[in-house]
Amino acid sequence: MIEKIHINRSRQKLIIYSIIVIWLLAINLWLFKNSRAKTTLSAFSTAPPHHSSIYNQYDDEVVYKMSQSEIESDLQGLSSTEAGSPVAIKDDFTIQLLQNNLKTKDLRGVDAHAEVYNTIFSNHNIDSIFGNLDFEHRCELYFRNLFLNDHNWAFNPNEDLELIYRDDFAYEDYYRAHSGEIKKKYSEKIDKPEDQINDNDPALKKYIKQEYNSWLNSTRFNEQIVVNGVTTLRIFNKCYISNDNATQVKAMDKFIKNQHNLVSALAASEGERLPSFELTKQESLINLQQSTFEHRVYPWLSFEPPVYESWQGHVYYQPPNLQAIRKGKPQPASKSKSPYFLSQFRDQCNGKGIVLSIGDKHADDTVRLIHLLRALNNKLPIQIVYYDKLSTATKEKIVTAAREPFNSLPRSFAKIAHYFPDDYLTAEENGLPKQDVWFVNTYNVINNEFKDKFKGFGNKFLATLFNSFEEFILVDADTAMMQNPEFFFQLSGYKKSGAFFYKDRSSFEDRKDSDGYFFKKISPSIIDSVMFNIPIITEHTLDREFFRGAFQYMESGLVVLNRKQHYNAMLMMLQLNFYQPVTQRIHGDKEIFWLAMAVSGDERYEFNEYFAAAIGEVTPEADRVRKDGTNAHAKEICSPHPGHINSEDGHSLVWINSGFQFCGQASKIDYDKEYQKNTRLKWLTDANAFKTFYYAPLRISQAVIPPVDIRFRATNTEEEPEKGWHMETEYCNSYMWCAYSSIGGKVEGGGTNTREGTLIEFPQSARDLFAYYGDIWVGLE
Numbered sequence: 001m002i003e004k005i006h007i008n009r010s011r012q013k014l015i016i017y018s019i020i021v022i023w024l025l026a027i028n029l030w031l032f033k034n035s036r037a038k039t040t041l042s043a044f045s046t047a048p049p050h051h052s053s054i055y056n057q058y059d060d061e062v063v064y065k066m067s068q069s070e071i072e073s074d075l076q077g078l079s080s081t082e083a084g085s086p087v088a089i090k091d092d093f094t095i096q097l098l099q100n101n102l103k104t105k106d107l108r109g110v111d112a113h114a115e116v117y118n119t120i121f122s123n124h125n126i127d128s129i130f131g132n133l134d135f136e137h138r139c140e141l142y143f144r145n146l147f148l149n150d151h152n153w154a155f156n157p158n159e160d161l162e163l164i165y166r167d168d169f170a171y172e173d174y175y176r177a178h179s180g181e182i183k184k185k186y187s188e189k190i191d192k193p194e195d196q197i198n199d200n201d202p203a204l205k206k207y208i209k210q211e212y213n214s215w216l217n218s219t220r221f222n223e224q225i226v227v228n229g230v231t232t233l234r235i236f237n238k239c240y241i242s243n244d245n246a247t248q249v250k251a252m253d254k255f256i257k258n259q260h261n262l263v264s265a266l267a268a269s270e271g272e273r274l275p276s277f278e279l280t281k282q283e284s285l286i287n288l289q290q291s292t293f294e295h296r297v298y299p300w301l302s303f304e305p306p307v308y309e310s311w312q313g314h315v316y317y318q319p320p321n322l323q324a325i326r327k328g329k330p331q332p333a334s335k336s337k338s339p340y341f342l343s344q345f346r347d348q349c350n351g352k353g354i355v356l357s358i359g360d361k362h363a364d365d366t367v368r369l370i371h372l373l374r375a376l377n378n379k380l381p382i383q384i385v386y387y388d389k390l391s392t393a394t395k396e397k398i399v400t401a402a403r404e405p406f407n408s409l410p411r412s413f414a415k416i417a418h419y420f421p422d423d424y425l426t427a428e429e430n431g432l433p434k435q436d437v438w439f440v441n442t443y444n445v446i447n448n449e450f451k452d453k454f455k456g457f458g459n460k461f462l463a464t465l466f467n468s469f470e471e472f473i474l475v476d477a478d479t480a481m482m483q484n485p486e487f488f489f490q491l492s493g494y495k496k497s498g499a500f501f502y503k504d505r506s507s508f509e510d511r512k513d514s515d516g517y518f519f520k521k522i523s524p525s526i527i528d529s530v531m532f533n534i535p536i537i538t539e540h541t542l543d544r545e546f547f548r549g550a551f552q553y554m555e556s557g558l559v560v561l562n563r564k565q566h567y568n569a570m571l572m573m574l575q576l577n578f579y580q581p582v583t584q585r586i587h588g589d590k591e592i593f594w595l596a597m598a599v600s601g602d603e604r605y606e607f608n609e610y611f612a613a614a615i616g617e618v619t620p621e622a623d624r625v626r627k628d629g630t631n632a633h634a635k636e637i638c639s640p641h642p643g644h645i646n647s648e649d650g651h652s653l654v655w656i657n658s659g660f661q662f663c664g665q666a667s668k669i670d671y672d673k674e675y676q677k678n679t680r681l682k683w684l685t686d687a688n689a690f691k692t693f694y695y696a697p698l699r700i701s702q703a704v705i706p707p708v709d710i711r712f713r714a715t716n717t718e719e720e721p722e723k724g725w726h727m728e729t730e731y732c733n734s735y736m737w738c739a740y741s742s743i744g745g746k747v748e749g750g751g752t753n754t755r756e757g758t759l760i761e762f763p764q765s766a767r768d769l770f771a772y773y774g775d776i777w778v779g780l781e
């Protein structure tokens with residue numbers, strides 16, 4: 001009896017819920033249709049087209065084609081160019097409805113999708129896909145069509161996609177920069193001397209236009225290849241690498257169910273039945289062999305883990321479980337159920353640690369960093385990742401630095417000893433705590449034919465992927481931390497997101513909008529978002545100064561990452577390195593970390609809010625007197641070291657770049673010349689004083705974070721700085737930078753344009769600690 005009532009109750013509940021759901025759907029549909037009707041109407045008005053591109057904004061004549069695929073699918077009547085023509089895939093009613101339902105506002109101004117989708121949507125009714133297929137079948141559909149288009153498909157890391165004229169997308173820029181050289185080419189072509197051709201000759205103009213069009217076409221063509229490549233990667237990763245993630249599975253179930261309901265309701269509202277889905281004959285003939293699959297997507301990986309070697313010389317051929325080693329237990333068996341190497345590898349990684357990627361030339365800096373880590377009371381294991389080779393001499397130096405007794409401390413220790421715990425110096429450890437150092441040889445993780453792709457900056461991403469930790473701090477050899485490393489894992493930005501980054505000096509700004517446009521273009525498309533729940537990027541990414549002209553946004557000398565949470569994005573970091581249109585827009589590895597996350601559809605990353613500071617000592621007021629005898633308003637610090645102030649507390653210095661010696665270039669300086677310049681560091685009274693100062697540890701009393709001035713120059717009449725940073729090429733072999741605590745002042749014609757930055761005075765206790773760390777790093781007794 002009780003059971004029966006229970007059943008009746010839950011059936012009642014079900015009916016009520018169903019009614020509510022259908023009712024909500026109906027409202028949703030009605031609202032959506034109505035709002036669409038309005039936008040359609042407004043298309044007849046004189047308002048500019050909704051989808052504007054920065055390119056045709058510059059030049060009306062350029063009919064900017066979204067991608068080669070769209071040019072082609074134009075012909076099939078499937079899709080179209082930007083300016084109001086039939087229906088592009090993303091403008092299909094169902095897709096818009098589903099996108100609308102995801103509630104992510106599209107702020108990008110461009111949407112480019114992989115060409116595979118064109119094949120998929122030409123073979124299938126859109127509603128039949130979204131109304132019927134679950135996640136797994138969508139994955140299969142994507143890859144069936146990828147292989148259908150090209151049975152031999154495999155990602156090609158060696159494809160030559162050289163980007164020429166990256167800044168000149170607008171015709172007028174192109175004309176300004178290249179008309180000269182094209183005229184020369186033209187004169188050779190028509191065999192007439194250059195000086196006899198008028199610049200306004202219509203035939204010449206036409207020729208230049210043709211050259212421009214053909215350049216634009218091939219640049220777009222290459223961009224589409226990148227779009228295709230990164231789309232396939234993010235879908236593969238979501239479909240087959242992170243598909244065992246319970247959070248993802250749950251979210252995906254909900255996502256799919258919701259879509260099925262919506263599309264069914266849509267059909268019902270039009271008195272139709274949901275069309276059924278069937279694979280085409282060709283699609284069904286494609287055999288998706290899982291084991292070969294991963295090799296096609298990651299042809300550059302050998303699918304061998306790196307070799308891990310402990311400081312004692314014990315060698316492991318898979319990620320070692322350090323906890324088991326510490327307890328003297330055998331290595332636990334892998335629990336991974338995935339058929340894929342990449343998932344298995346991820347699941348074997350464990351624990352927390354510090355990761356460096358070095359070559360032999362970084363040996364001395366690494367030794368100093370390890371001394372510093374000992375002084376910081378670091379308890380985390382350290383993995384030194386290398387690629388080509390690391391000499392035995394380097395390894396010996398590093399192991400010695402980590403393990404030798406370290407008990408003669410600098411005099412500066414006395415002042416700060418009481419800040420450390422009682423067991424900081426133990427008799428047993430013979431001084432500062434010893435470090436658990438590992439060497440990771442990644443040479444064999446890369447297939448032979450692609451090995452040369454990983455020379456240089458690529459190493460840092462290999463270190464990111466192939467260290468054995470689940471959570472890690474990736475540092476450069478010349479990074480100097482001012483906090484015990486555990487501090488970085490406790491940052492609330494890291495705890496919240498599992499990916500924490502720092503910003504660079506807000507100094508260079510020569511980045512055109514076309515760079516930002518490119519990255520928006522290769523980020524997840526609307527179709528990725530409705531098909532695979534890979535969200536389009538939001539203001540979290542798009543509001544960053546990078547998209548407003550900052551050339552350097554991130555400072556990658558210290559990065560904190562959680563592997564389990566961001567594995568797919570880490571794989572994207574490596575992939576982006578293969579594309580010249582990416583690498584030619586980025587200096588080294590700097591921006592790739594966060595851009596790869598955005599491109600992979602993972603915006604869960606946080607930045608320390610402040611841009612980098614100049615750290616050291618404020619220039620004496622006497623040296624900053626204006627012509628009228630008054631003191632300058634802006635405070636100045638000139639220093640070769642950027643430092644990073646924790647924005648979560650607003651005042652602590654957490655790490656600095658370029659080591660700890662005042663001038664990292666000290667051995668390359670002509671000190672007589674340096675002294676005779678007499679414009680900076682005026683309190684140093686002879687060449688010898690300069691030399692001593694340059695070799696000594698940086699002394700840190702203050703920090704200046706200049707106001708952000710991207711694309712702004714504070715021209716003023718008070719001799720106040722116009723820009724927040726000034727690169728002082730005359731000192732320390734061009735490594736010196738001066739930073740100002742404010743810019744601007746009174747302007748001609750009245751008013752002011754002052755912008756204030758931040759000046760931080762470190763308390764004596766902090767200065768004493770910095771002095772101790774500096775002495776340790778430099779090796780002062």
Ligand SMILES: *[C@@H]1O[C@H](CO)[C@@H](O)[C@H](O)[C@H]1NC(C)=O
Pocket residue numbers: 214217218221
């Ligand atoms: C655009 O460039 C691609 C690749 O360079 C080429 O195959 C294609 O024919 C070009 N299209 C036009 C219309 O020039």
Ligand SMILES: *[C@@H]1O[C@H](CO)[C@@H](O)[C@H](O)[C@H]1NC(C)=O
Pocket residue numbers: 245246247248564565
């Ligand atoms: C699953 O993925 C989410 C992000 O989508 C991540 O936050 C979470 O840590 C992952 N869980 C596991 C167990 O890997």
